[in-house]
Amino acid sequence: MASSQQTAAQQSDHPLRIAFVASEVAPFAKTGGLADVASALPAELGRRGHDVRLFMPLYPQIDFQGLGVEPVAVDFLHHVPVPMGEHVFHFTAFTAKLPGSSTDVYFIGCPALIDRDKLYTGEWDDHLRFGLLQRAALACCQRMGWGPQILHANDWHTGLLPLYLRSLYAWDHQLFGATKTVLTIHNIAYQGRFPAEVLHNLGLGQYAGLLHQEHLRDGWLSFLETGVLYADAVTTVSRTYAREIQTPAFGEGLDGLLRERSGTVVGIVNGVDVEVWNPAVDPHIPQTYDIDTVAEGKAAAREHLLREMGLFEAGPEVPVIGAVSRLTPQKGFELTFDAMAEALRYLDVRYVVLGSGAGTLEQRFHELQAAFPGKMVFYRGYSEPLAHLIEAAADIFLMPSRFEPCGLNQMYSLQYGTAPLVRKTGGLADTVEQWNPATRQGTGFVFEHYDSAGFTWALRQALSAWGDREGWAVLRRNGMARDVSWRRQARIYEALYERLVERG
Numbered sequence: 001m002a003s004s005q006q007t008a009a010q011q012s013d014h015p016l017r018i019a020f021v022a023s024e025v026a027p028f029a030k031t032g033g034l035a036d037v038a039s040a041l042p043a044e045l046g047r048r049g050h051d052v053r054l055f056m057p058l059y060p061q062i063d064f065q066g067l068g069v070e071p072v073a074v075d076f077l078h079h080v081p082v083p084m085g086e087h088v089f090h091f092t093a094f095t096a097k098l099p100g101s102s103t104d105v106y107f108i109g110c111p112a113l114i115d116r117d118k119l120y121t122g123e124w125d126d127h128l129r130f131g132l133l134q135r136a137a138l139a140c141c142q143r144m145g146w147g148p149q150i151l152h153a154n155d156w157h158t159g160l161l162p163l164y165l166r167s168l169y170a171w172d173h174q175l176f177g178a179t180k181t182v183l184t185i186h187n188i189a190y191q192g193r194f195p196a197e198v199l200h201n202l203g204l205g206q207y208a209g210l211l212h213q214e215h216l217r218d219g220w221l222s223f224l225e226t227g228v229l230y231a232d233a234v235t236t237v238s239r240t241y242a243r244e245i246q247t248p249a250f251g252e253g254l255d256g257l258l259r260e261r262s263g264t265v266v267g268i269v270n271g272v273d274v275e276v277w278n279p280a281v282d283p284h285i286p287q288t289y290d291i292d293t294v295a296e297g298k299a300a301a302r303e304h305l306l307r308e309m310g311l312f313e314a315g316p317e318v319p320v321i322g323a324v325s326r327l328t329p330q331k332g333f334e335l336t337f338d339a340m341a342e343a344l345r346y347l348d349v350r351y352v353v354l355g356s357g358a359g360t361l362e363q364r365f366h367e368l369q370a371a372f373p374g375k376m377v378f379y380r381g382y383s384e385p386l387a388h389l390i391e392a393a394a395d396i397f398l399m400p401s402r403f404e405p406c407g408l409n410q411m412y413s414l415q416y417g418t419a420p421l422v423r424k425t426g427g428l429a430d431t432v433e434q435w436n437p438a439t440r441q442g443t444g445f446v447f448e449h450y451d452s453a454g455f456t457w458a459l460r461q462a463l464s465a466w467g468d469r470e471g472w473a474v475l476r477r478n479g480m481a482r483d484v485s486w487r488r489q490a491r492i493y494e495a496l497y498e499r500l501v502e503r504g
Contacts, residue, residue: 011049016497018045019148021055021137023130023157024119027099028067028107029059031119032326033270033408034155034186037237040273043101044490053146055137057114057129058094058107069096069107076143082135084128085201089113091136100275108136127194130157130223131202137161138169138176147175150497152182156192159183159227160202166230167207180500183231185224187405188245188252189330192223228257232500234265235493237406238427242267250403268493269430270406271486277391277412284388291480294417295473301392308389311350312374319466320350322394322418324387324409327357327365332400332423332450337364339456344372347463351376352394354386391416395472396462400447400455404428410444414479419465419472420444421458431484435461437471443479 022038024030042052062069071078077093094107108114113129120126134153138161141148153161162181169176196216199205208216211226228234236242242265244250246258258265275281279297280290286304289297302320306313314320321340325331343349351372353365365378379386391397397413399422406427410420419435422428424446435442445462447454466472 012494014498015049015051016150016494016501017146017148018042018050018052018150018152018497019055019137019141020052020152020154021134021158021161022154023057023133025054025056025098025105028056028062028069028096028105029119033237033406036273036408037184037186037270038154039098040271040486041490041493042103043098043273044271044486045494046098046101046103048490048494050494052103053141053148054098054103054105055133055140056105056107057119057133058109059119060115061119062107067096067099069094071095072106077140080136080139080143082132082139084131084135084203085205087128087201089128089132091132091139093136093140106137106140108133108140110136126192127198127223128201130192131160134158134161134164135168135203138164142172142175145175147177148179149501150182151179152184153227153231154184155186156190156222156224156227159192159223159225160204161227162230162232163204163207163210163226167210168203178501178504180232180497180503181230182233182235182496182500183227184235184237185228185245185405186237188224188236188250188254191225191252191254193220194223195219196221225254225257228254228261232264233496234258234261235496236265236267238269238430239267240429241403241405241426244403244426266496267430268496269427269489270408270411271489272408272411272415272484274415274485274487277388277415279392279416282388282392284385285392289392289417291417291477294476294480298392298395298417301389305352305389305393306350309352309377309379310374311352311377314348314350318348318350319395319463320352320393321396321398322351322390323353323355323398324390325353325355325399327355327361329358330402330404331357332402332455333361333364333398335400335450335452335455336398337368338452339459340376341368341371342456343459343463344368344375349375349463352379352390353377354379354381354383354390356380356382391418394418395466396421396445399423399428401425401428402450407431411484414443414482414484417476417480419462419475419479421462422446423450423454424448425450435465435475437465437468440471440474441478443475443482
């Protein structure tokens with residue numbers, strides 16, 4: 001049976017062949033937002049009629065049986081040799097359908113390089129692990145006789161693909177002669193830097209002259225920088241982040257190169273997979289709801305969350321504040337502790353935090369919980385059902401990020417009638433509009449300066465707005481009325497692909 005999203009999808013007038021290569025794809029393997037994008041965008045493009053084929057590593061953590069992963073039926077994708085310097089590695093391709101779609105996923109199986117305790121190890125051979133992924137994806141295309149019109153790379157792990165097409169695979173004009181490359185930067189802080197001598201092991205030693213010498217003169221090769229140099233288009237996951245990474249403050253050393261290539265840099269905000277994050281169909285919440293039944297649905301979720309977390313009961317006049325996040329310096333929670341302690345001490349509020357990460361931040365949350373038992377709880381770790389429940393139960397959702405390429409939770413919050421409280425950066429700036437109680441416009445609360453005073457101002461704004469019950473109902477409806485789905489955002493990628501292909 002087709003999903004509601006499949007039924008609603010409009011077929012493209014110009015179907016394309018699109019190869020999408022990523023180091024992680026949900027639900028097969030996930031550490032962050034890249035996996036969500038690498039799943040939802042190809043699925044939506046497939047629903048629009050494009051021939052999309054996904055390539056990712058065959059990690060041992062994947063639930064083979066539960067997700068229907070099995071070896072490909074054809075012999076020519078079994079035990080395929082890939083020479084890399086003095087080494088020859090062999091891979092076998094496995095396959096499965098991307099859940100909820102007809103899109104094929106191809107998994108690159110090479111136990112010698114890929115079978116590790118975790119997806120990203122930071123070990124010395126990372127260049128080989130992800131070099132193999134890229135070489136194997138291209139080899140699969142060749143062996144299937146399938147020439148993609150678009151080759152979409154994601155983050156540093158696949159940043160060499162545009163160079164590989166111009167060098168090691170340039171001979172294959174029949175399959176790759178018209179292929180255009182797109183590189184999406186999901187987080188520029190991670191660049192895949194390795195000693196320049198690894199070029200030989202990557203099969204690129206004889207092509208070192210193609211790389212601008214200024215990008216090798218410090219003795220290092222950056223996978224991401226190489227992708228920026230050679231991709232036909234560079235995208236980032238929000239319009240504001242596309243501008244930010246062209247400045248020294250956010251560019252992590254690549255701002256100069258990105259300014260040189262500014263004509264090819266495009267910001268496209270991520271979308272939300274509304275088959276997964278949608279209060280109308282969410283199996284993780286006690287009562288589903290939509291824009292017309294949001295008050296009742298959130299009340300049921302609130303009661304359930306507080307009971308499950310062991311917090312004091314709270315009537316509809318008590319705001320529930322939530323956060324779901326990795327606890328890293330990027331996420332900005334160091335700005336929040338004083339203001340949240342003040343709110344918990346003097347006001348009747350409830351505060352639920354789900355996350356893990358830096359030990360110092362975890363300790364601060366534990367201390368806050370100890371100081372305000374029954375009003376605040378910190379759940380260390382991650383739970384998908386709890387993440388959904390917090391989004392549904394919370395009235396205010398905190399995302400005070402120092403930087404945020406896109407962010408997804410603020411868009412989940414809009415879907416669930418929860419007001420995001422965010423810093424004006426990256427995708428947060430593009431997706432959350434400051435609430436104006438006079439005009440009744442806006443979807444959340446936005447502070448600009450990265451300091452405790454800025455966060456405190458926004459929190460007071462939110463708690464003040466909460467007191468206007470009629471106004472808050474409008475605020476909720478404003479957020480839920482926004483179209484943050486991949487149906488909308490995929491069409492923007494589609495238009496970019498078509499422009500590249502038409503350009504020839």
